[in-house]
Amino acid sequence: MAVPLPTSTSHAISDDDFLRFREFFYRKTGIMFQDNKRYFVDKRIQAQILSGGYASFRQYFDRVCFQADSDELQALVNVMTVNETYFYREEYQLKCLVRSILPEVVKTMGAGDTIKIWSMPCSTGEEPYSIAFYLLEHWSRVDDFNIEIVASDIDTDVLRKAKLGLYADRAVQHVSHDTVEKYMTMTRDGKFQVIDDLRNSIKFTQTNIIDAIENRFYRGFNVVFCRNLLIYFDDLSRREAAEAIFTALTPGGFVCLGHSESMSRISSLFELRKFPEAIVYQKPVKS
Template sequence: MRDRAASIEAENSLTEANFSQFHDFFYRKTGITFDSSKRYFVAKRLARRMQVTGHTRFNSYFSFMRLEPSQIEFQALVNEMTVNETYFFREKHQFQCLVDSILPEISARRPRQPITIWSMPCATGEEPYSVALYLMEYWPGLAQHDVSLLASDIDTNVLKAAREGYFNDRSLQYVPPELIRRHFKPSGPGRHRINPSNREVVDFAQVNLLSPPPRFRRRDIDVVFCRNLLIYFDQKAQRQAVENLADALRPGGFVLLGHSESMSRISDLFEVRRFPDGIVYQKPFEDQ
């Protein structure tokens, strides 16, 4: 009862001014924005962190979180505020487009050269592992190319889960049974773990797209899966994110967005490409 009362008090302590203060801080740090309709969502998650850290008032928690030298609590708050629901082969047509259209075009342009694919935000790993499975099962060109799979997220908790590679039946509901048998091992009722050989092909790292660390400030990416991230940014942050994507891609590289996202509304740095299995965005070649 005491814990519940503390939680209610913490939720009620988030005034409109507090919400605005938190919103501005979180936006500056992550690029993620919450409009007023998300105030209850924010209050609930702030209340959880306040309860864990022993704070019953927003102002004391906010000061503690911002000034903590290790920034461990800030990362815990980021983990609390981000939503990471996904499953294998989500928007399957895009994976089909990858193996049927995008990779053959890249392979023809750069035969037998290394190819790098980046999945972000990768959440608990369903998307990058889906890419790996599609390449192994459906792309004959894999034998002729050294393919690197990068995966990143801002949430350290989901990255830990992704590296461990445990998934429930819901995450695997669209994976054909024969692929589950080949690439996963049972790990309990309704639970499966992806095989070590599959886990080892994906390089996971914590990355904030708005300020990527030096190792991800690169210019050799061929394909980026950046689905359902830009919808959490305002226009300014979207433009910055898209500029960083363009900078990371090779000339002629591709970006795949979520079905509700459109690059043309954000930036003119990419050209629209229409393939049989989907619409994607391509960075122009330097001589264009």
């Protein structure tokens, strides 16, 4: 006998359910959904309940909370996180990277030394690939150093897309035709794919920035791009994220935030640096 899928009433989400979920998701990710996001949250949870064949929110939520292998939790994280970006977003920071930040970083380095750059969250890969494009096209000393780009996100679905490096024309509309020709190929269905050499040169990893255990391996970075993530956090989670970035950076390392974010309002760990192209934040050389 076939078991019917839950009906709209059987998987309805009560106010108490929403509060339980919100607190749980906050503890796991640092992301706090305000009341005005209720519709967004309900629709995505209900879709997960239906797709998994669960009888009720309670059954689904128990599985998310107590499943040993965390597959259901990861699937929930993937549908709840917002991933909207494009190549060369906030390009002024990329200009700052090649004109001001890296020239300062390499003052104490020798030829062949390693420069480490972390893109967190990397979403579907536009940011780390943009960094690679920009270094290759606009930094004259790119061949003097060993450059490592690590790209991380909490969402495993977007990481799979990032590794594939496949994009519609809208994503690359701000990239010059010559750059696209040089570093991307056209697929049969009219999409653009980053060339193999570049895709293989970037290390994509899954991590949660407020999870100290997961982030213990992220160390020694000279530059961190953490743009448009902290706006989804509350004050406590922002401070935890700032501390994680601080620990990941080398002394004198830099962090670039989104245009509406300010480290000065979050943490006193960093020094504000005003370059001609952008305002960024620096880990003190002696900290």
